[in-house]
Amino acid sequence: NAGVTQTPKFQVLKTGQSMTLQCAQDMNHNSMYWYRQDPGMGLRLIYYSASEGTTDKGEVPNGYNVSRLNKREFSLRLESAAPSQTSVYFCASTHRPGRLNTGELFFGEGSRLTVL
Amino acid sequence: SQQGEEDPQALSIQEGENATMNCSYKTSINNLQWYRQNSGRGLVHLILIRSNEREKHSGRLRVTLDTSKKSSSLLITASRAADTASYFCAFYNTDKLIFGTGTRLQVFP
Numbered sequence: 001n002a003g004v005t006q007t008p009k010f011q012v013l014k015t016g017q018s019m020t021l022q023c024a025q026d027m028n029h030n031s032m033y034w035y036r037q038d039p040g041m042g043l044r045l046i047y048y049s050a051s052e053g054t055t056d057k058g059e060v061p062n063g064y065n066v067s068r069l070n071k072r073e074f075s076l077r078l079e080s081a082a083p084s085q086t087s088v089y090f091c092a093s094t095h096r097p098g099r100l101n102t103g104e105l106f107f108g109e110g111s112r113l114t115v116l
Numbered sequence: 117s118q119q120g121e122e123d124p125q126a127l128s129i130q131e132g133e134n135a136t137m138n139c140s141y142k143t144s145i146n147n148l149q150w151y152r153q154n155s156g157r158g159l160v161h162l163i164l165i166r167s168n169e170r171e172k173h174s175g176r177l178r179v180t181l182d183t184s185k186k187s188s189s190l191l192i193t194a195s196r197a198a199d200t201a202s203y204f205c206a207f208y209n210t211d212k213l214i215f216g217t218g219t220r221l222q223v224f225p
Contacts, residue, residue: 018160
């Protein structure tokens with residue numbers, strides 16, 4: 001029972017390179033989220049997918065794209081990495097019982113990205 | 117910003133003492149949640165309090181909610197060194213779970 005799995009755990013990029021962070025959950029959750037965490041700023045929502053087939057912008061979407069590949073997987077892509085995107089990225093999921101989300105989130109262990 | 121605000125930003129106490137951290141928010145909510153994050157790890161859900169509840173207990177945790185003041189508090193009683201972590205409040209804005217800025221708790225043996 002893996003829960004939420006993120007890959008890679010660590011990555012170093014050069015400015016302008018691209019990469020994709022992968023996230024998969026095995027709890028049959030319908031909602032998935034990507035957050036970034038920076039020192040002193042808590043977690044900020046980048047993108048989320050309330051249900052399979054939908055994606056929406058969060059608080060800080062610029063410079064990122066997402067794909068909800070299927071119910072299990074939600075990937076985050078940096079097309080042209082910038083030093084400001086150096087951060088720890090967390091994927092999370094939850095069961096959405098009705099029209100709106102109200103439940104607890106289950107988090108992955110994070111992906112630590114450094115952009116030089 | 118949509119984020120919740122937490123205070124204090126950092127708290128240092130001795131084992132056995134109680135730790136209280138506070139959260140304020142700006143929107144109307146269905147519920148408010150508290151999460152814990154150990155250093156270098158993902159967040160783990162601790163407790164959820166619904167908007168029609170004023171107080172909730174879970175083990176050594178006590179959460180209060182005052183919707184008129186848009187504030188919540190988390191009390192950890194009889195703290196242990198293992199409680200050392202960061203603690204975050206969180207609330208939904210439509211489908212988006214918004215987090216507070218967090219309180220770093222250090223419990224000294």
